[in-house]
Amino acid sequence: MKSLRCTVHIDESAMHPVHRRLTNDDALVRDALLHGHRAGDGPDTLMFYVEGDREAYVDALESTDRVVDYEVTPLTEEACYAYVREHASDFDAELQGAFELPGLLVVPPVEFRSDGTARLTVVGEADALQTALESVPAAARADVEKVREYGGPPASPGVDLTDRQREAVAAALEVGYYEVPRQGSVEAVARRLDCAPGTASEHLRKAERAAMAATVEAD
Template identity: 35%
Template sequence: MRRVRITLRPQGTYAPPIYERLAGGADYLERARIVNWNVSSPPTGFLFRLEGDYRRFERELADSPMVADYEVLPITDRACYCFLEGAVSSAARSLFENFTRGSLMTVPPIECNDDGTNTFAIVGTERDIQAAVDGVPDEVGVTLERVGGKRVAADSVVGRLSDRQRDAVETALELGYYDVPREATGADVAAELGCATATAAEHLQKAKSTVFASLFRE
């Protein structure tokens, strides 16, 4: 068995409007994950875990013509599970199905990133994994983030951080950003990551929020 972590960039018909809201299109959502899904036959079902002002997202679901049914299950005032049933394009459905063929299994959750991408892990034979990566349409960007590793699914607080948040925290630790007295600034972290200072600060803030929420809310 092989384990691969990949990032996809769905666009056009491969990215339903609801997905676009989850992946950076709604600034009131701090984090969005697809916990489970069923695309075997229409209508399609999804289970999301959302953090942020999810009541605003609920109002958008009520107004969306693609949504046949939904239910929001609050966890806290800033986190919820959301079940959605609705219609997606055949292109979007085929993208999900591409990673369930043969021996392949997609390991939840699928992390919806702020830049429109999503990141997840798949396990299966090397042949089937290669076939799935090769089968990603040209309109959808695909990046191999990691190959191998002992962990299959996130099993710790750190595992709940997105790849970008984890990179930012690891870089901040290495540079001394969290030392007392502080030996590096947010600008130093940003320079090492190759991004804007505001972007680095956002990654660090979201990571801190996720860690504290995981430790004290659950």
């Protein structure tokens, strides 16, 4: 059984409106599909991890009539989960179908990036993987990054944080900064660290970005 890692280049005209917004708005950084249930006769149900300005992302959801409803759950000032129900386009259905042929499995996340590409991993037999690449619709192009024997899911990645960033995360956990709803503030973290709130916020943002990037991009 093989594991295929590829980058799919999508014509702008075929992009999902939210993905197109990601390529044009510096306030949005990353949109990663974590889970999805594709419905044949109704809206699809999808769960995303999003990095960037939350209001800009909500505005992108509101700006397309493909989205039936959604719920956004904040994680940090610059990251959130988004539960979305939406109608797939013909292109989306065709692209999805190419990588969900019998004998294939898409391994989440599927990462939509600001350069207009989508990055994904597919597991299956070599012949089925080749058929998938040949079945990509004309409005897209799949570039193969890596093909190897599948050895199971990757181990949990290590996160390279500075000592100060680890202190900031520990303080944030202690004051309830990551509780839902949030119990502690950046100011409370700053008091624990004996620094300015802006400095504490910067430590947390850098630590959170490192942790999320390591999780989402683990290969």
